[in-house]
Amino acid sequence: FVQDIRNVSLDDGVGLTGEQLTCLHNPPKEALSIEDPSIEIALSMFIALEHSSESTYAKIQWAIQKGFPDSELPTFHQTKRILANLSGVTSVVKDMCVNSCAAF
Numbered sequence: 001f002v003q004d005i006r007n008v009s010l011d012d013g014v015g016l017t018g019e020q021l022t023c024l025h026n027p028p029k030e031a032l033s034i035e036d037p038s039i040e041i042a043l044s045m046f047i048a049l050e051h052s053s054e055s056t057y058a059k060i061q062w063a064i065q066k067g068f069p070d071s072e073l074p075t076f077h078q079t080k081r082i083l084a085n086l087s088g089v090t091s092v093v094k095d096m097c098v099n100s101c102a103a104f
Contacts, residue, residue, distance in 0.1 A: 010024065024088060024089065026088075027087070034086075038074070039082060041073060042061075042073050043079060043082065043083060043086075045057060045060055045061070046080065057076045058076060061075070061076075
C-alpha cells in the first residue's frame, strides 16, 4: 500500500486526462479578473457554501433573485463549470465501491 502511494502520478491515465491534465500542469499565471457581478456573487456563494448542499445554494440563489429580480445568478452546476474554466481545476469522480456498497 505504501509503495502504491509513493508511485502515484498525475500521468497514470486513471484520473485526469487530456485538457484537464494540461490545465493542472499549466495553471493561469495572470491575476483573475471577474467583470460580471452576478458571476462574482455566484462564485463567492459557491466557495462560502463548500460544505453545504446544492439545495442550499439553490435556496440562496432563489432568495437573491427574489430580492433583486433583474439579477441572473448562474445555477450551482453553471457556477461549478465557471470556476473550473477560470481555475483550470476540475473534479474527478471515481466510484470506489462499484456494486459493493450498501446504504443504511
